[in-house]
Amino acid sequence: MRRLGLSIYPNHSTIERDKQYIELGAKYGFSRLFTCLLSVDGDKEQIMHSFKETISFAKQCGMEVIADISPRIFKELNISYDDLSFFADLGTDGIRLDMGFTGREEAQMTYNPYDLTIELNMSNATKYIDNILAHKPNLDKLIGSHNFYPHRYSGLSYSFFEECSLKFKNANMRTAAFISSNDATFGPWPIMEGQPSLEEHRDLPIDVQAKHLFATGLIDDVIIGNAYASESELKKLSEINRNKLTFSIEVEEETTDLERTILFNEPHFYRGDVSDYLIRSTQSRVKYKAHNFPSHTTRDIRRGDVLIENNGYGQYKGELQIALKDMKNSGNTNVVGRIREEEIRLLEFLNPWQVFALSEM
Template structure:
């Protein structure tokens, strides 16, 4: 399924004009969904309908789907019957996210709603919650999954737990989502906002690296910015990402040749299937460039993240691109042409046998 980008808005903490401007901008950068929260809204029902419907209609005019975050208390506050989701449909929403679950049967019944609303489940638990819902025969086509975000520093999910939770949903082919945090966004649903990410390890990372990581895990379809408002630069960075391929930023060597540069940046690389612990080997390029010249240059010891190309002294391996995984001794048969930037080194572990990847100049 096609991967999507999303933003979040919090109308109770901003203005209608700011939110609509942000959605227009997000649409321009190719964002397709928006998360907004009813959990923290303290207004009368009529005011909520007025405020949210105009913003939601604007989002829909920009081809952005809208998910409303709710909980059982919201049903009570708004006087909504669980068997009638008319209000959310009248607001123009595409779906509702259940921040807190029910008993399994209730969620299954909600997927049968007559308005075609999707029901998005909270993914951030490692229990048989989803299996319980599925046992009650829901309309699976209307089930989605989305992780929580964590406004308080050091409360985000640990990686292994995140993977276990996510795989429960991927096992059944259910669309998944998780949150990344803008490093400049100051608005969230609550008065604490140390960033709004799902994974704790993402809290201080640049936003594009957070998104790359979520997609590299193979566990997440949609990446949503949790806080508002992300900067233009952040929106642009996410819009330029390859959503289906690991793309690593590279700091190049100043003496790299033109042909080495073409191999580095103009080719889609595939890791050889019979893998090595010491390097990622992209071997197809050596066939394509076998008639090119790769003069020997000064050689250095090989460090994790460095990228090399076999030079003229490397026989049949001339032109082969390698990304170093473990430190190795100097090898004069290889020219070092660049290095994966330090903050993206951990993404090397996600390039699997026969996995495709590309390399981008850091600039």
Template sequence: MRNLGVSIYPEKSDVEKDKQYLTLAKENGFARVFTCLLSADKPKNELVQSFKEIIFYAKELGMEVILDVAPTVFDRLGISYDDLSFFADIGADGIRLDAAFDGKREAALTYNAYNLKIELNMSNDIDYLNNILSHQPNKENLIGCHNFYPQKYTGLPYDFFVKCSERFKDQGIRTAAFVTCQGGTMGPWDINDGLCTLEEHRNIPIHVQAKHLWATGLIDDVIIGNGYATEAEIVQLGALNRYILELDITLEGELSDIEKAVVLSEQHVRRGDITEFLVRSTEVRKKYIDSSIAPRSPQKQEVGCVVIGNDNFGKYKAELQIVLKELPIDTRKNNVARVNSDQVFLIDYITPWRTFIFKESSN
């Protein structure tokens, strides 16, 4: 199950605005809430009051709440690792361990009396998880989540992110990572250049960040790290297909009804015997074998172009292709659309036999 989440910071925000934000998120299919005790430095009774009200509101909405903690939080609040009642009493569903223990401690925490989830920090390429698993934890209560990085140029590089994530995914552990909204200024610290996991995400649209994380096949839950995302961003994320790679496209010229149907109304599957020049969706040929696709004025085939075989292409009529390398003009193909420039990189994730769809861009 893939989920969306938002982050709230009760020690820095207004409770009524937080409630409105959570309500909007829930209405758009969000199911998780991240919040942080690392930066909360108020007295214990004040923390309980500020966190408890908003956490219980999230619970009324049916949302899962995970609290970010570290050994310093346990020490500051006088919480015993053998008694997690403090977190249960304020309504949390789990705690995220920002810092590691010795493996044995994490395993023991998964058997806590309140059945709280124990979320591990995924942003380290070390044998941390296997150490915990060697101590026989309750895997039902074990989940993982990457860090976010408030300072620009400090986020994870992609290859490192993959290695870290694979350690958890290979063990069947539920995973999560952060994306950043572009206008949000709220986070746990005084520096907030965006709160994303991957550095390459910092300045791209939030829905493209989410598509990328899901396209990797390594991340289950996508959480907005900073606040507040705009209503438009929340709605756009909520409308995403979480399981099929969906590419936003701009249609080229006036398309026939058949061309529009091939592009926008079909689920496409890349052939298993791939070529380096094209993504080929060939099953659609069968459905439209008796339909006419009139040739259009031929154009150069550039990377990201979407083309369809026309009536001059014989048995390949109605085959849909995405261009991977620049190709010469071919009068047998009609240029019908172009993948939006900020999503061309996602074409690399259309692996053999992978299903993908197109959505006409609203821009």
């Protein structure tokens, strides 16, 4: 099951404010919580006091809690990789290794007696994961997540993201990546220019970022990296279909009621005999072959336009299409809507025979 997650940074906030955010997230179906021990200073007792109450509350709200750490934190807190009792006492469900060990240690950690999940840093293209797998870890307790990047222009390129993610998906491991709230104001570090994994997401609407990650098929869990996202952002994310690619469209004014029924109430799949120009969903032309599709809005076609063939196309009338290229309009095609500009790139992730849906902006 694909999940949504939040991030909190207790050393930059208050217990009460974090609880309010966690409760709001739980209301909208968020079930993962990321927190960070990398920027924490102080002894074990202070850290336990700051984090434990909030983590306990998150678990009461049904959230899985993962804490980000590094070998430096192990050393500073006098923790050994073969004794993870500190994190069990803290109440976490697992730890994320921002920087790894040699491979043997990570594998050994997956057999810890506290049933803690070990999450690996996915944002590297080395043989790191291969080395860990060679040491025969408990794969049921091993997952991965990408880094986030508060500094503008420092985020991952899509090609690098894809290369790294495939290493983990090919090993059948659960994966996660971060998106960025446009309303949040802080993270673990002083610099805050958004906090996504992918650089191209930095200024996009939050729901488009999530749709993109899910559409790649490479990411199982999407986590908001910065705090605090607004309630409207949480609501938008909760309404995303995490398993069916759904394009938000703006409907043309002259679109008929029947065409709206085809757009939003009929099932759609990408017909398998592929065209360079069109994604074709053809079942509506069969169901509505006896209906009238008068001509309207027959301007020339742009990539991202949503189309329904009118009476002029004979047996094709009623067929729904999405334009992949700019084209001349013969007058036999009604332009009934247009995909939200930020989502047009998602057409690259729709494959032949794949089911998809449309929703009105």
